[in-house]
Structure formats: structure tokens, C-alpha cells
Amino acid sequence: MAKDKILSAKLKQQEFKTKSTQLKTQKIAQLLEPQFQQSVEIDDERPLLKISNFKEYLPEENVQNIINLKLKQGPYKLSVTPQTTYLAGESGHIAAFNWRHKQLECEFDVKEKCYDIISIAQRNFAVAQKSSIYIYDPKGVEVHKIRECKQATKLEYLPYHFLLAALNQNGQLTYQDITQGKIISTYRTTPSSLCLKQNNNNAILGIGDQMGVVRMYAPNTGTSLTSMLCHKGGVMSMTFSRDGNHLITTGSEGTIKVWDLRTQKLQSQVAVNATNLALSDKGILAAGRGTDVVMWKNCLIGDLKTPYLRYKASSMICDIDFIKHEDYLAMSTFDSYEQTVVPESGEPFFDTYEQPELQNKKQRLETNVRQLVEKLPPESISLQSHRIGTIDRTSKMIIEKEQKRQIEEQASKKIKKQKKKMRGRNKIGKREKLKELERDQKQQVKWQEMLSDALRVKRAEKEKKKFETKLLDRLEQMSSKEFIRVVS
């Protein structure tokens, strides 16, 4: 119990309030539940349903949004928002169009190899090209050129921190603040990286390795926070659940695995050879393998045996993503962009507080300002982010040491005022001579230490040799004496 009576009373009050709020939220959730939640029933005899079978029963709005665009320039990468899709071909074809209204926003050719594309704040988008990373307007005008991170192949954007993370071909990871244009941290990760994905709950980045290891990174520390051996082969791709509690990975040996990140243990697995993964907010898992896309419904519970749906694309699949708050799956192939219906995949409740793309122009401007004001600092990214404001549980010794070190660093940074000495001692030439002397003395001490070690070893060897020679001499004498005796 607390020492003060006032505090104990305060705590009691808060407990009461928490319980009351929980009840209220439950009631609101019941009221907001959709009454007609459509879903596809599954027969046990024919588990793999094809979308073409139930296309006739869909409403017209959904059928209109089933898209199949045929493109020519190389394998495509995509990033999808609730309103627009951004496409980047490998040979340099970049396009953005509104899939809801079927309007082209911009289209241009860079004439350079493009590796990845991603949508960032204020409807801009960033493209990882061969020379450097470029940021474009919604109308396709070049705004920035980031020269610092060269040869970036994979991009990820942290929306609440306004950070653009880029992974290099050599495994160098850079965090860049978009608002200030400042690089926050760069460090080297695994050189043989295959995929990059962020945990939406945590803002921690996961990097899949060719050695079958998934490593988690944050901008504060250069080393990996956790590393987990997931597969026998390389990790082809991975996704995090919306809670941040589950991780799903595919390996090149031909398995999909579901991991619980709270216990760091394997939950369930299937033998499917997949190359791309995507997970919707409601928990539908889509796995692309060749031209097929296979989907499971309750994968996080562990029901991976019976697949839910199957979709057949025109050519090999390169990238997959679900559209947020909608029942659509977007995928880019070698020569097409396709979009299909996946019933019961999207989360129907969207938060109006943070959904700028369904707003007016004025509202959007206001939200932009508000988001900038509420920007989270990059130092707050860690695995213990739920413990902000709580008591530090490390031992007192370590904390005191850190404080001491900080004080010493601050003291060392301060420039000491040198005393003025008379009679020409304070000349610049003399002062620098003294400095040189100090440097030489420090070096001399080092060399002397090195020499003393070396000399000690040499002397020991010499003594050993002397001892051996003495022994040999004695042995020779003994042998000669014995020989004489035998002869006599």
C-alpha cells in the first residue's frame, strides 16, 4: 500500500475508471459491428475455390475494381494506398494512378534501373534507382535526390516517425528523416539480405537473410536486437501481423512458418514453396508461388491446412500487397498489374483521426501540420517502447557509471583556458613544440612496452638454449665415459 492516503485513494479511483471505460468500449464495439459480414463458405470436398467461380455473385462496385493491366517494361514493384497505386518497372517505367476512379496521375520513364518504390507522406513517393534514391511529387516532378545512400535496393517508410529506411546492396541500412533531410543513423547489417519489412506496431525493421536468419533493427543500436533462425534455406519474404505479435516467413527450402514473437517460438507451418507473402488486417495470408496466389483464412490461429482461396495470374508474380480497409489484393507480375477481390480481408473500421486520404484538401493540410507536430522521435524506437514512463529496472551500478561517463564527456568537450605566461613562453612555435614532445613521449612509452615484451621473450629463449646445450654436453661426456668403460 501507498504511504500516503491521498495516493491510495487516487489509485482506487483510477481502477474504477479503467473498469468503467472497458465496459463502455465493449458496448461501443458491439454497436459498431457490421451485421452483414459476407464471407465465402468452404466445402471440405473442394477446398480450393477459384475467384472466377463466384465472380457473378459479387456487386457491381467490386467487379469494377477487378483490374488487369498489361504492361511491357520488365518485372514490376508496387506500393498501394487506399486510393492510388505506384508501379515501378525494372527498366525504368514509373507510373501512379488512382484505381478508385481509374485516373492516371503521372507516368514517366527514368531510363535507369529501378529496384523499389514506396509511398511516403503527403502523397509523394520515393523510388530506389541505380544512382540514388529520388523523391517525386504526386504529379511526377522530381523533388529531392538523396545521394547519401547509394545502390539502395529495398525501401521502407515509418509513417509516425517520418523516417525513410533504405537497405543497400552491401547490407548497409540508413534511416533518413524526411522532414529535415538529415541522416539519423547508418550501420552495416548482414551482407546477404533478401527482404526488408517493418513491424507496424513497433516501428522495428526486420531483415531476412540468405542464411535463414531474421534480424530486428532499430536506429539507436548498430547491432541486431534479436536474431532468430527461421529456415534451412534463405528467407524469401516475411510479414508482421497488425498487432506485432506474429511473424510469418517463407524459406527457399519450401515452407511457410508462423512465429509467435512474444515467446519467440514456432506456432505452425506448411510445406508450400512461396516467394512472396502478404497479410491483411483481418488475418488472411496470401502467398505467391509462380503464377498462383494461395490464401489462408485463420493462419494466426494455426489453421493452415485448408486453403481459403486461389487466384491464377497471367504471369510470374513479383510483388503482393493487400489494400488497407478494402477487400482487394493488388499484385504486380512480370508484365501486368492485377487486382482482385478477397472477401473478408479488410478491416472495415478506419480511424478518421489518421486517414488523410479520405479527406478534403483543407482537412488534409490540417492533418499534415498536426502529424508533424505529433512526430515521434526516432530514439523512442525499441522493443521496450511500451515501457516509456516506467521505472528503469537495470541495476544502480550501471546507471551511475553511465552518468559518470556523461559528465566526463561533457567536461572533456569544454575547452580549458590556458594560462598566459610571460617572457615569450606563450609563443605559438614553442607551444607546438611542447605538444610534439608530449606526443613523442606517449609514443615512446608504447614502443618501450612493446620492446620489453619482445625482449623478455628473446631472453627466455636464450636461457632455454643455454640450458639445452649444457644438458647435451653432459650427455656427451656421459656417453663417452661409458664407451671407455665398455672398451676397457
Added chain:
Amino acid sequence: MGKLNKEQRLEKQLAKKVEKQDAYQQVKLQEIPEDDFNVANLIQTLEDQGQQIDSVKTQYLRVHEKARIVQEPETQAERDLQERKVAATVMKQDIKKWLPIVKKNRESERIDFTKQRNVQISKISDTSNALLNNHLGVKLQNAMEEVEKVEQKQELNGQSNQQKSNLQFYNDLKMKKISSIKSKIYKQIKKKKGNKEKLKLMAQLTPAERRKEIEKLRLSRAKERITLRHSTKNKYVSQLLRFGGDKKSLKQQQSFLNNLKHQLLAKAQLNELEDGEFDEENFREQAITQLEQELLDIERREKEKQNNFGFLDKQKKQDLQQSKSIAQKLLTMLKSGNDDAIQIDESENQEQNSDENYEPNENGDKDKSKNNVENNEFNGRANFVNETKQLTETQKKKIDAKTSLSNYLNQEPEKQQQQNKIEKQLTVQEEKKQLIEGLNIKNIKQKYEKQVNQKLTNQDLKKLQSDPDELLQQNLANFNLVLDEDENENAFIDEKIKDMEEELPPEPANTKGWGSWAGFGIKEKKPLTQEQILQNKIKKIREVQKKRQDAKLDNVIISEKRDVKFAKYLVPKLPSEFANSSQFDQLHTLPLGPEWNSLTSHSALTQPQIITKAGVVINPVKIPQQINKLV
């Protein structure tokens, strides 16, 4: 004798030198003829006659002074140079004698180093002045003149031939020089000409032949790239050795293989869908025709030229032979009508593909095959369908992975038995093994074993294959993957041990005399051996391992480094009001912001303790009476 020989040699050398010196003198004398005419003498004579020639005299003196400088002795270097020149001329004179002979020998088939001599006829003509008056003498002279004329003609012809041969010789030399010129433009022009000719040839060929030639070029290029020493570490070669000659990346290749599999599955499904009344005779005819076509294909494939890679050709041959033998067997069976033999051969293939269920059937695969053998009914339809069906990628991989892993697992129990027999003598290597076993690799392996429980043989794979070239590449890729898988575990464990070693405190350096008593009669401590140091280290690592968060997790490393930058968001000390940290944390269970709560609950939670309305007058604070009395 040896001394004498030396002396003789010296004498010879000296004689040679002397001869050379004589030769110089002769040459010098030849080059500098003496002039009798002298200007000085002329002036003297003119002065004696009494003529006035002062101006001429002064000019002469000036010139004489200048010339005196020329007459001065030369330096050593200049002298040597002149001597060398002279030596070169002497040598040229010697060589001139031999040059025509050498030239002749180059052109002729035989070699003769004899000098040319005039024929003896000339001697006769000299001595035959007395014979001129005689008839015989006149006749002889005439005959001799005729002979001489013929010889002169022959000589002239020979000279013209020699000139031609000489010209050819120099022309060849010139062409050699031109060919050795390494200018870029010359090579470019040559290359363009060659390319144009090649293209013309290629245009004339049929597409099949053209393809072959392109493959040849590609193979030669690949061979160059592999054989060159500096480029063995090249990306192209490393990828070729690993994934079998495809330039695609790992991810693209995987999707490509999946696509192939998808197409094959579609073919199999089409065959399934063609249901109807089953006719044995029609089916047999179809099967026979298809098998014959296959045999023809195999023969054609065998005739094709081999690749340059030896290991690829061997496997290709084996595969083709096996498929050929199977097809021939089936043909004989079908034609004769013995159905039992087919079932025995293909009873192993009876297992159904489990691709549709996406899970391997762990049990019951054996029973099916047995049942089919027992029931001697005709199952040709099913067998034929199975032939067309392709194994999935996962199964193919598992076969390769399984064989390697089963070999590995079979070895382990034998090792354990041996260990039980031998008394436990803990060496350093065994200690390491135990440490790794402590991390429960066995559990990981058992998990993997369950995946691979489905039993398939390599024969299935080879029977059902369509293109041995593609399958070979796939197998190579899979084989490399299996090799890497074993490395993954070991690499991860090494990483984990390294991470634990970093946590250990640094060991003090072993200096003699420190940390031990000194004096007379005290024994010296022996320094620890490397084995003992390792054993101590292992003990320490085990202690560290128990304290860590990931002690029980085999496949996880959780770093225990403190995040200093994040520490500013934490409270360093417990406030004095609270008894426990849990009590303090209770305040943070509920978020207060509007993002996580409804507006009504947010207003309720953030309600102040005292509410004052606008316009209410707030009086100043008064001093209480108890204190006021004291004051």
C-alpha cells in the same frame, strides 16, 4: 696440362687482339690520307718574296687557333666510340663474305658453306696464248667463248632469280611487321569484316542450326570465364556453380520453377478431366504411340553434341539411358499384354501426389502400393496418368534433403554407441560437442525429420522427368541448398557462442611473479595449457548461458546490451511516495489521450480536481492563526 691450356688460350686471345689493332691502324691509314699542300708553308714563301699579306695572316692565325682545339687529344669515351665503329666496320667486312652464302642456304634445300671459286677455264685461257695460232686453239677459244656466254646468261638469270627471292624475303619481313602492328583501328576494321562474314553465313543457315551455333558460342564464353583464374571469383561464375548456369537471382529462379511446376500440373489435370468410357485397346494404342515418340526423342537427344562440362554430360547420359530402358520395357509389356509386369515395375510410383492438400501424407503410402500388387487388376490408366504427372518442387527438394539428412542421422547413433563403450575421457573436442548439444540441436533436427517423413525414391524422379537438362539444373540448385542448410545451424550457433564470449570479463595477463608468493623453497607455478584455458572458458560460458533470456530457446539470440539513448524515456529512480515499482506502473496502465479513448471517457479521465467557473473571485492566501500567534 690445364695450366698450359690456359696459357695457350691467353696467347690466342692476345693474338686476336693484336690482329684487330693492326686492322684499326690499317683502316685509319686508309681513312686519313696525307696532304702535301700546307697553308703555313705557302704564307712563309709569300713573306719571303716580300708581299704584304698581314690581313691574310691574321685570318689564318684565327683559324689556326680554332683548329688547334680540334687537334687536342680526345676523351676516353669518344675514343672508345670510334674504336667500336672501326670494329663494326671490320666485322662487316668479315660478314660480307658470308652473307650471300647464308642467303643461298636459306633458299636452297642443302647447306653449303664453301666459298665461290672461279672455274679453271680462266687459267687455260691465260696459258693458251701460244695455242692461238693453231686451229685447235682457235676452235677451243671459240668454244670457250660460247661456254662463257652461256654461263653469263645463266648468271644473269640467277641474279634475277636472286633479286626476286630477295624481294620476296624482304616483302615477307614487311608483312610480318605490319601484322604485328597493334593499332586499334586496324583491329576494329578486321573485326567488323569478320562479323559481317559470320552474319552472312548465319543468315543462310536454318533456325535449328543457328541455335546450335549460338549455344556453342555461349558455351565457349562460359568456358573462358570459368577457366580464367582471376575471374573465378566473379559473380557470374559463382552463380553458375551454385544455381547451375542461370543468370537469374534466387528469388526469380524460385518463381520460375514454380511456374514450370504449375504448367505441368495443369497438363496432369487436363488428362484427369478427360473422363469417359474406358477402352483398353484405344488406350494401349495411344500409350504405344507416345512411348515410341519418346524413344525417338531420346535418340535425337543422344545425338546432340555434348556440353563442355564433363559432369553435366555424365548425368545426362545416365538419365537418358534409364528413361530409355524404362520406355522399352513398357513397350514390350504393352505389346505382349502382360499387365502384371507393369505393376511390379511401377508399384513404387503408385503414391499419389499430395500437392492439392499441401501436406505430405505421412502414413499409408506403403499400404497403397502393397494393395495394388495384391490385386492383380489392370490399372494401366492410373499408371499412365502417374507417368505424365510431375513431382512437385517441394517433394523433389525433400528427396535430396532427405538422403543427405538420413545419412547424417544414421551416423549419429553409431557414434553414441561408441561413446558409451569408451570411458568418458573428456578431451577438448568432446567438451565442444557437449556444449553444442546443450543448445538442443537434436530438437531442431527432430522437427525437421517430421517434415521429411514422406517416403519417395530417386527412381520416381527419374521416371517422371520430361527434360533432363532442366531437371539437372534444378537438382544442382537443390543440392547446393541442402549443403547450405547444415551450414546455417552451425553458423548460428557460432554466432551465439561469440555473443556470449563478449559478455565474459577480460582475463588478466599472466606475468611472472605476480599473484604468487616469492622466496626460497617455493615451487614455481606452471602456466596453464591451452586445453585448460579452454575448459575454464567453457565453464564460464555455461554460467553466462543460464542467466540469459534465451537460455532455453535454441534458435534465438536476444542481445542484452543496454540501449542508452532510450534510457531518457525511463524514470531512473522510484519516487519517494511509492512503495513498489508495480504500484507506480499501475498509473500507466490506462492511456489518457483522445486517440485511445472515446471523448466522454477522455474528459472524465482528464477532469481536474477543483473546478472553478469563469468570473469567480479567488481570494489571496491567508496566514493561519497558529502561525500568526507565533509571529
